[in-house]
Amino acid sequence: MVNNELLEIIFLTLRVSGSALAIACVLGIPFGLILGSEEFRGKKIIQLLISTGMGLPPVVVGLVVYLLLSNQGPLGTINWLFSPSGMILSQSILAFPLAAGFTSSAIAAVSPKLIIQIRSMGTTSWQEKITIFSQARNGIIAAVLAxxxxxxxxxxxxxxxxxxxxxxxxxxxxxxxxxxxxxKFAFALSLGFVLLGIALLANSLTYYFGGQWEK
Amino acid sequence: MNKKVFMTLILCFVLITAGCSSGLFEDEVLRIATTTSLDNSGLLALLVPDFEYEYEVEVEIIAVGTGQALALGENGDVDLVLVHAPELEIAFVDSGYGTERHVIMYNDFIILGPESDPANISNLPLSADAITKISESNSIFVSRGDNSGTHFKENQIWADAGLDPDQNGEWYNSVGQGMGASLVIANEKEGYILSDRGTYLSQKENLPNLVVLFGGDSSDKNPDLLLQNIYSVIPINPEKFENVNADLSDLFVEWISSIEIQNQIGEFGVSEFGIPLFYSNSTEWISSNSLYIEPQDNLKQENNSG
Incomplete structure (x- = not known):
């Protein structure tokens, strides 16, 4: 494999997983915020579904998305099968429960005393949410990393x-x-190290900036 | 009391496990690395139990791509390889990894595509012509792209046509997956694909968008000799790897080359698909068969004259 091809593969990996992560977080974090802080009917069932979703087998998600996007499937006409868009869709589905679930637990873990204190200061519901959110930020960073x-x-x-x-x-x-x-075991292994390197870099950056923010 | 029972059970378990792993209750093991396409055909699943029963051994089949099968052999991780890439096999034996290459059977490759045949390849005499037309019309082509025996054959056809597939554009899809998965992708994309006939026949029901456009009705009627798909077994060289079971792999070669098993190979698939999936081709079978051909020819002449 030529270096150029390798770069192409790395770039596509970042593009697909990055887009999927962005979609999952944009949808999952607010969802987790509501799930963690509000009381409503059916909350327990949704929590159960989200925590089950955290363990969704990727091949099963892949299979279902495949069937949806296949020629014979209901979404066959949008031609997303064997395209990066289809990959982003399935990875977003995989990542959403993690983003939502971990955010919700982080929010739920914020001390009730603190919430009473915030409320006593006469804040609006929106201001209250932002304060809780910033209190739970380490847990939310963990949600993004997971x-x-x-x-x-x-x-x-x-x-x-x-x-x-x-x-x-x-x-x-x-x-x-x-x-x-x-x-080609040696080359496969070196690709594995590239993958590990990307994960290490992403984690380091998050910890670094997460730490800065805390100060 | 309960504790005693529990401890006895644990002791029994440990003893049984130790007994098994020390080989007390185990048969001898023959490890064969082969290609996914052959494994998927079901031929080995039909034949191998007889070998296991007859010689009281256990056969482990490791089904991977030809490249990995040969790599397993080069590392001494298996006792025998059963693959279908003659040039790679000869190099493998020449480098001293295998003792000898024994041809056992053949079938063929075919080019599949959508019934509408946009590149107009049916009724051409050579696979190189077909691939040239596919390339010229920029029709979707799905390549195995995984250095497998089939991928190797694709590249041979490209070379035969004097074309370089790597420089081609959007229509060329190198998927790097097994035969079955690649066929499914070609079916979805309604593109052209080179496949071994066996895998195609066994998956035909799930491939509504693909028909045979090049290669004829059966392996012996394929117009292009280049599309012959020859399978061989190669025992791994015991001088290179002490751990390999050379006696057992020689026994396997002898067994699979025998007339009895060769006849079974030639009949495999006939009842299900109407044509054989493999044609017997061991040295033993060819020499015995040439003895049979003469009287049959005489019979025909007598019939004709009568």
Missing amino acids: AFGRIISEVGAVMLVGGNIEGHTRVLSTAIVLETRQG
Whole structure:
């Protein structure tokens, strides 16, 4: 594999997992915020569904998205099968429960005494939410990292929905499977290190900026 | 009291486990690395239990791509490889990893595509012509792209046509997956694909958008000799790896080359698909078969004259 191709694969990995993470967080964090702070009917069931969703097997998500996007499927006409858009869709589905679930637990863990204190200061509901949110920020950072960790290394869904097409839908994890199947173990392993490196970098940056923010 | 029962149970468990792992109750094991396409066909699942029963051994089949199968052999992780990439196999034996290459059977590759056949490849005499037309019309083509035996064959056809697939554009899809998965992708994309006939036949029901456009009705009627798909077994060299079971792999080669098993190979798939999925081709079978051909020919002549 030429260096240029490797860069292409790394770039696509970042693009797919990054977009999926952004979508999952934009939807999941507010969802978790409401789930963690509000009381409403059916809350327990939603919590149960979210925590089950945290363990969704990627191949099953991949299979369902595949069937949706297939020629014969209900969304066949949008032509998302074997495209980065389809991969982003399935990874967003995988990451959403993690973003929502961890955010909700972080919010729920904020001391009730603090909430009473905030309310006693005559804040609006919106101001109250922002204060709780900033109190729970470490837990929310953990939610983002968990969602990221889930999708950056995931292979089942992107293989099924993306198809591992060279220069089009091949990402690091599917490239590792391909190289291993060809018996190119050393190269597969070095791709694994690239993947680990990306995860390490993302975590370091988050911890660094998370720490700065805390001061 | 309960504790005693519990301890006895634990002791039994430990003893049984130790007994098993020390080989007390275990048969000898033969490890074969083969390709997913052959494994998916079901031929080995049908034949191998007889070998296991006859010689009281256990056979472990590791189904991977040809590249990985040969790599497993190069690392001495298996006793035998059963693959279908003659050039790679010869290099494998020449480098001393395998003792000898024994041809056992063949089938063929076919080019599939949508019934509308936008590149107009049906009725062409050579696969190189077909691939040239696909390339010229920029029709969607799905490549295995995984250094498998089938991918190797694709590249041979491209070379035969004097074209370089790597420089091609959007229509060329290198998917880097097994035969089954690649066929599913070609079916979805309504594109052209090179496949071994066996895998296609066994998955045909789920591939409504694909028909055979090049290769004829059965392996012996394929117009292009380049599309022959030859399977061989190669025992791993015991001089290179002490751990390999050379006696057992030689026994396997002898067994699979025998007339009895060769006949079974030639019949496999006939009842289900109407044509054989594999054609027997071991040295033993060919030499015995050439003895049979003469009387059959005489019979025909007699019939003709009569």
